Amino acid sequence: xxxxxxxxxxxxxxxxxxxxxxxxxxxxxxxxxxxxxxxxxxxxxxxxxxxxxxxxxxxxxxxxxxxxxxxxxxxxxxxxxxxxxxxxxxxxxxxxxxxxxxxxxxxxxxxxxxxxxxxxxxxxxxxxxxxxxxxxxxxxxxxxxxxxxxxxxxxxxxxxxxxx
Amino acid sequence: xxxxxxxxxxxxxxxxxxxxxxxxxxxxxxxxxxxxxxxxxxxxxxxxxxxxxxxxxxxxxxxxxxxxxxxxxxxxxxxxxxxxxxxxxxxxxxxxxxxxxxxxxxxxxxxxxxxxxxxxxxxxxxxxxxxxxxxxxxxxxxxxxxxxxxxxxxxxxxxxxxxxxxxxxxxxxxxxxxxxxxxxxxxxxxxxxxxxxxxxxxxxxxxxxxxxxxxxxxxxxxxxxxxxxxxxxxxxxxxxxxxxxxxxxxxxxxxxxxxxxxxxxxxxxxxxxxxxxxxxxxxxxxxxxxxxxxxxxxxxxxxxxxxxxxxxxxxxxxxxxxxxxxxxxxxxxxxxxxxxxxxxxxxxxxxxxxxxxxxxxxxxxxxxxxxxxxxxxxxxxxxxxxxxxxxxxxxxxxxxxxxxxxxxxxxxxxxxxxxxxxxxxxxxxxxxxxxxxxxxxxxxxxxxxxxxxxxxxxxxxxxxxxxxxxxxxxxxxxxxxxxxxxxxxxxxxxxxxxxxxxxxxxxxxxxxxxxxxxxxxxxxxxxxxxxxxxxxxxxxxxxxxxxxxxxxxxxxxxxxxxxxxxxxxxxxxxxxxxxxxxxxxxxxxxxxxxxxxxxxxxxxxxxxxxxxxxxxxxxxxxxxxxxxxxxxxxxxxxxxxxxxxxxxxxxxxxxxxxxxxxxxxxxxxxxxxxxxxxxxxxxxxxxxxxxxxxxxxxxxxxxxxxxxxxxxx
Numbered sequence: 053x054x055x056x057x058x059x060x061x062x063x064x065x066x067x068x069x070x071x072x073x074x075x076x077x078x079x080x081x082x083x084x085x086x087x088x089x090x091x092x093x094x095x096x097x098x099x100x101x102x103x104x105x106x107x108x109x110x111x112x113x114x115x116x117x118x119x120x121x122x123x124x125x126x127x128x129x130x131x132x133x134x135x136x137x138x139x140x141x142x143x144x145x146x147x148x149x150x151x152x153x154x155x156x157x158x159x160x161x162x163x164x165x166x167x168x169x170x171x172x173x174x175x176x177x178x179x180x181x182x183x184x185x186x187x188x189x190x191x192x193x194x195x196x197x198x199x200x201x202x203x204x205x206x207x208x209x210x211x212x213x214x215x216x
Numbered sequence: 217x218x219x220x221x222x223x224x225x226x227x228x229x230x231x232x233x234x235x236x237x238x239x240x241x242x243x244x245x246x247x248x249x250x251x252x253x254x255x256x257x258x259x260x261x262x263x264x265x266x267x268x269x270x271x272x273x274x275x276x277x278x279x280x281x282x283x284x285x286x287x288x289x290x291x292x293x294x295x296x297x298x299x300x301x302x303x304x305x306x307x308x309x310x311x312x313x314x315x316x317x318x319x320x321x322x323x324x325x326x327x328x329x330x331x332x333x334x335x336x337x338x339x340x341x342x343x344x345x346x347x348x349x350x351x352x353x354x355x356x357x358x359x360x361x362x363x364x365x366x367x368x369x370x371x372x373x374x375x376x377x378x379x380x381x382x383x384x385x386x387x388x389x390x391x392x393x394x395x396x397x398x399x400x401x402x403x404x405x406x407x408x409x410x411x412x413x414x415x416x417x418x419x420x421x422x423x424x425x426x427x428x429x430x431x432x433x434x435x436x437x438x439x440x441x442x443x444x445x446x447x448x449x450x451x452x453x454x455x456x457x458x459x460x461x462x463x464x465x466x467x468x469x470x471x472x473x474x475x476x477x478x479x480x481x482x483x484x485x486x487x488x489x490x491x492x493x494x495x496x497x498x499x500x501x502x503x504x505x506x507x508x509x510x511x512x513x514x515x516x517x518x519x520x521x522x523x524x525x526x527x528x529x530x531x532x533x534x535x536x537x538x539x540x541x542x543x544x545x546x547x548x549x550x551x552x553x554x555x556x557x558x559x560x561x562x563x564x565x566x567x568x569x570x571x572x573x574x575x576x577x578x579x580x581x582x583x584x585x586x587x588x589x590x591x592x593x594x595x596x597x598x599x600x601x602x603x604x605x606x607x608x609x610x611x612x613x614x615x616x617x618x619x620x621x622x623x624x625x626x627x628x629x630x631x632x633x634x635x636x637x638x639x640x641x642x643x644x645x646x647x648x649x650x651x652x653x654x655x656x657x658x659x660x661x662x663x664x665x666x667x668x669x670x671x672x673x674x675x676x677x678x679x680x681x682x683x684x685x686x687x688x689x690x691x692x693x694x695x696x697x698x699x700x701x702x703x704x705x706x707x708x709x710x711x712x713x714x715x716x717x718x719x720x721x722x723x724x725x726x727x728x729x730x731x732x733x734x735x736x737x738x739x740x741x742x743x744x745x746x747x748x749x750x751x752x753x754x755x756x757x758x759x760x761x762x763x764x765x766x767x768x769x770x771x772x773x774x775x776x777x778x779x780x781x782x783x784x785x786x787x788x789x790x791x792x793x794x795x796x797x798x799x800x801x802x803x804x805x806x807x808x809x810x811x812x813x814x815x816x817x818x819x820x821x822x823x824x825x826x827x828x829x830x831x832x833x834x835x836x837x838x839x840x841x842x843x844x845x846x847x848x849x850x851x852x853x854x855x856x857x858x859x860x861x862x863x864x865x866x867x868x869x870x871x872x873x874x875x876x877x878x879x880x881x882x883x884x885x886x887x888x889x890x891x892x893x894x895x896x897x898x899x900x901x902x903x904x905x906x907x908x909x910x911x912x913x914x915x916x917x918x919x920x921x922x923x924x925x926x927x928x929x
Contacts (some may be wrong), residue, residue: 082818084857096428121765128540128771149542151650155767187774193763195774195858199428 107169260679298330306358322529334446336392347697368403385915442471599664758784865897
């Protein structure tokens with residue numbers, strides 16, 4: 053009977069080994085790796101000037117192990133701290149909460165250096181805290197995203213680090 | 217062979233057991249074991265029954281976390297308070313939880329919605345792994361957790377228990393008092409339990425979420441405190457062939473959400489407020505009221521059963537009023553009530569069972585369930601709906617001799633689901649202001665589409681139990697199960713406030729259907745026991761949220777995720793070996809593995825539990841028990857799309873129970889320690905996994921149980 057016990061133990065142990073070794077490595081041929089987003093500008097807590105005709109200096113590096121597909125920028129207000137309550141609006145009748153939502157396709161590449169000034173903050177935008185979000189998908193549908201806190205202000209604003 | 221009066225636990229396929237006990241005269245000795253043994257022998261699928269000592273040794277104040285010690289069962293946690301069970305990689309509405317024979321309706325729906333059951337009041341749980349639609353209809357595809365009452369004490373008595381629980385990881389203080397009376401035909405029990413806990417500790421000073429490093433001040437996860445209050449009353453009556461029980465229970469939980477997990481992280485919200493026990497916004501509260509009765513009448517060779525239940529699951533989420541749509545103003549009352557659901561469920565199940573022949577057993581049944589969901593709040597998540605399901609079933613079991621049981625059955629279910637449309641006027645207005653065209657506005661403004669669908673599904677199973685001798689037990693079963701698509705899968709459209717994804721339903725989805733083949737082999741001889749339970753299932757149309765690659769124009773949303781059908785395969789095994797080195801010293805090793813595969817996409821399915829292995833050494837005597845456990849959780853690299861792989865961990869746990877004779881009773885002290893080395897690790901299935909929050913750190917726990925009884929005439 054002893055040998056039978058041993059046999060069972062060996063069986064169980066081997067099952068465990070197979071089990072553990074099989075999950076050490078991902079052998080799926082299909083892509084589940086997310087793209088990588090590196091947003092160089094604007095930086096966290098950057099102050100951006102309202103009504104700047106030159107547009108936001110937007111500098112983004114994207115990469116994926118297989119193929120990039122598209123990216124999207126979403127900017128919306130973050131008034132009243134975390135929440136988006138309309139209570140502050142009473143004092144700022146003449147201004148409009150700034151929202152931005154646009155996507156760009158970047159097909160056929162593994163790496164993309166993106167640099168543009170297409171995001172323009174109109175002069176009537178309400179100053180305050182905003183969220184800037186960047187989403188990026190690859191050809192398989194893997195998605196990465198990133199959130200930044202930014203401040204929209206009528207005064208000053210961030211200097212552009214270089215000219216264009 | 218000596219003729220013996222043998223207790224046969226009738227209807228092995230339902231949770232109703234002590235109350236369906238039937239005494240019959242058989243030609244041969246069939247069984248003479250415990251409830252546990254009988255359940256495991258009668259079911260053609262793997263069933264694991266756990267009773268008092270298991271529930272006490274692994275008590276966690278939360279039933280799901282206790283059941284996690286059963287191979288094949290996992291706990292999907294939402295902080296330290298709420299958890300929902302998962303069996304063999306299936307959770308949500310792919311498994312069912314039943315109490316007193318009635319399917320509990322509540323926890324299935326939301327990712328952040330736990331199971332509302334008083335852990336103190338649970339005395340017996342059977343975990344049925346594998347498809348169980350035949351018995352319970354829609355939803356019970358992956359398995360069932362059956363909570364059932366234990367038989368009353370045999371003698372007339374007044375009895376009860378008082379329990380006290382303390383935990384260090386979140387400074388839990390809890391307790392429960394039960395008073396019971398057994399007098400002649402009557403048996404009644406009243407229980408009150410309460411638990412209060414503070415913010416839980418994690419072995420980390422910061423968590424990194426969305427590339428932002430967030431502080432965890434004092435290693436306590438802010439606003440994860442909560443409390444739970446449960447009341448239940450149970451009464452049973454037995455006279456002659458008549459048996460009835462009535463149960464009323466109310467479970468209330470209120471638990472805060474870690475603010476960093478609710479939206480975009482913001483360090484200013486995570487500052488220590490000096491109070492680790494307060495519950496601030498955002499939080500959720502849920503109340504589950506349940507009224508059930510089980511009726512049974514036994515004639516000669518025939519038994520009738522009727523289960524009837526009404527439940528109300530009332531859940532609210534509170535979060536400071538926020539909107540992205542400028543025209544939406546806070547509601548005049550309850551301005552911060554984000555979501556409210558009130559799900560009413562009425563259930564009825566009638567069964568007739570015959571025992572005329574010693575070899576054959578036939579059961580026929582009719583189930584009916586009606587559900588109505590109502591919603592409120594300034595935000596929107598799940599639509600209102602009405603759902604009617606009804607099914608008829610036939611089960612037969614054939615026992616040609618004491619070694620073999622063949623059982624099988626078929627069932628047909630009809631379901632009707634009605635979901636009214638919900639238009640978000642604020643959103644429509646917002647999109648208009650953003651100058652989107654009418655087609656776009658029409659695509660987004662409907663937060664739920666109108667759906668009126670009828671479904672018809674067959675389910676069935678056929679299985680064999682072969683028990684050649686006392687040493688070996690072999691089971692094989694093949695079953696077909698189904699699940700009606702949920703209201704969210706059919707009709708939802710918009711940003712899910714918890715996952716921050718634009719989730720879109722598909723009104724044309726069919727019922728999810730699957731086949732499962734499972735086997736089990738048990739060996740028990742002298743000082744060695746072994747159980748191995750492999751399984752494999754195939755789904756023609758497994759419903760999952762598929763990333764579409766289409767951008768959503770809604771604020772806070774990336775791409776649109778659409779509920780989509782895909783061919784899917786699950787396979788896995790649980791194995792357990794126990795060896796008694798000495799009569800008082802036992803070593804047990806159990807392991808489990810689940811493989812999931814989305815055939816259409818050639819990737820794993822979401823929420824695949826990692827493989828794990830538990831090694832437990834137990835020393836036991838008549839009045840004390842000590843165990844030490846090494847748990848190895850493997851890394852889960854088979855993550856689905858847009859799900860992160862999770863590294864593995866080694867955890868050490870300990871526990872001890874001592875019975876101390878005191879004032880004429882035996883007071884039980886159970887001390888335990890989890891995560892002894894304060895290891896920082898992640899639960900791949902946790903709601904907080906995606907926000908990179910590790911699991912709770914080292915925990916010391918004490919449970920004191922004082923049973924008492926006195927005879928009454």
